[in-house]
Amino acid sequence: MAKRYKIIVLGGGFGGLAAAQKLDRYLWNRKDVEITLINKTDKQVYMTELHEVAGNRIPPEGVLYSLKEALESTRVKLVIDNITRIDVQNKKLYSDSSEYEFDYLIVGCGSQPTYFGIPGMKENAMTLWSLEDAIKIRDHILDVFEAASKEKDPEIRRSLLTFIVGGGGFTGIELVGEFIEWFDELAAKYNISRNEIDLRVVEALPNILPNFKVDLRTKAENYLKSHGVKLMTNSAITAVEPDSIALKSGEKIFTKTFIWTGGVEAEATAAGIEGIEKGRRGKIKVNSFMQTNVPYVYAIGDCAEYVDENGVPMPALVESAMQSGECAARNIASDITGKEKKPLKLNLHGNMVSIGSKYAVSDAGGIHTSGLIATVLKHAVDMHYLLFASGIGMVIQYMSHQFMEKKTKVGFWIHHAKVRTSMTWLVPLRIFLGIQWLIEGINKINSGWLTTPNLIQTMIPGAAGAVSGASQAAEAVTSATQAAPAAAAAAPGWYMWFMQTFVFPNALFFQWCIALGEALIGILLILGLLTVLAGLGSIFLNINFMLSGMGNWWYMMSSIPMLAGAGRSFGLDYWFVPWIAKSFKHWYRGRQKSL
Structure with a gap:
């Protein structure tokens, strides 16, 4: 029977999580590898923000992140258990009710206060x-x-x-x-x-x-x-x-x-491992590959003692934990695949x-x-x-x-921004705005915006009849501009330069973009699909129209509330946004990683 490699990462902090995720990416094509992350709970604490809970700035849930979500779309198995003993000689971990065998172990238990x-x-x-x-x-x-x-x-x-x-x-x-x-x-x-x-x-x-x-x-x-x-x-x-x-x-x-x-010292479980060489305050001594004196046992983050070639110790930082975890994962994968190990090069x-x-x-x-x-x-x-x-x-x-949910004193603007309201009340506005954009787009299509380059007639007063075909667009720029000195003076100089240099000579292309863009924005707003992007598009188009003297403040003010995600109530964004987020996470975490 073919050998199966059992890799256990002990501890779900930033270092342990980085190690587990990198192992999954380095060994994505190895069916003979089992990766397990063992942690005491299914949520991990963002330790560096605990002071905000202690000082009543944010609620306790504000420093928790879900390990289940973090490991979603990976092959890593999450086990919730409290390991009380580690037997490195027999390659076993023990809790009060279970035991776990391993071929490789990454110890990322973190640290605890020391009292000197x-x-x-x-x-x-x-x-x-x-x-x-x-x-x-x-x-x-x-x-x-x-x-x-x-x-x-x-x-x-x-x-x-x-x-x-x-x-x-x-x-x-x-x-x-x-x-x-x-x-x-x-x-x-x-x-x-x-x-x-x-x-x-x-x-x-x-x-x-x-x-x-x-x-x-x-x-x-x-x-x-x-x-x-x-x-x-x-x-x-x-x-x-x-x-x-x-x-x-x-x-x-x-x-x-x-x-x-x-001050801190190594967490008790890590400090109590027999057969592993320890350093100051119970920390586990490791080499540049994050290996202990037992080659198949690695230690990372706050529970590891690593001193580089210049005599500089690894600091107790999130960045150090993540980079040491990634280093351990890469070297275990290299050992399994027969490739050369690489030392840790901290880049803080x-x-x-x-x-x-x-x-x-x-x-x-x-x-x-x-x-x-x-x-x-x-x-x-x-x-x-x-x-x-x-x-x-x-x-x-x-x-x-x-x-938005800060519990201590906030400024005037944040105080009012914190006030919550139901997204449902934005639904009528979203649909009405969408209908208006759709009508605008359809009207432009019906009036020949997809066939006749008459954009200049709309953008600059007095340019009517200046363009009769796409081949005449460039020549019409000069006459149209001369016919409308007031409009040119009203628009910013840089905007007129842009229009004359890029838009008017390519009028038909930009007409397609505007007419179809208006119709598309309208459809998206009505359906409540990609509402934030549709709102941004609505604002962008209206800014351009306002620069040319055609804008409408009603459109602008109605577009801004769409940025709050108005499509998640009675809209397709209710399903689409979580799906796209999950799909992106699956793609990102499923990417292959070369050693």
């Missing part, structure tokens, strides 16, 4: 490393504000309104950024003076955000300080109690809220940190930005990763949560 042996830290600190953690922090903040609003004892009230984040890295600073915005709302809601709220970052190193250059670090520090945040650097924590923390300096700070974000594009919803700092490819530009870049990168993870649907969901 600080007394009381594990028992008394909250962490931000899971969706449950984020929800717990959010609910705790609400509870302490309510308690503080009722508390009469000044010392207890002060400790209730003292919030300490331990660790000035990415996670800690992003969490504090969310608190800055949310605390303004909570202070107003519970009638608490903003000056009573004591928000601090406690960091053992000399600076926060040590991975950033000085200029970006300074901008982040200035922004935090300008919003009342106290930055306590060179302040190592020596002990944590239920109601206080102690610092190396001897200072003791009383607080009901201490959140630890100061920089770091970005959001400090609330309105400010960020970014080092993207060496280009330093801050404020709005960096915020836009951060959103773009997030959507890029989510597009990879779960397709365009997840990107749309992300945009909805970030801009």
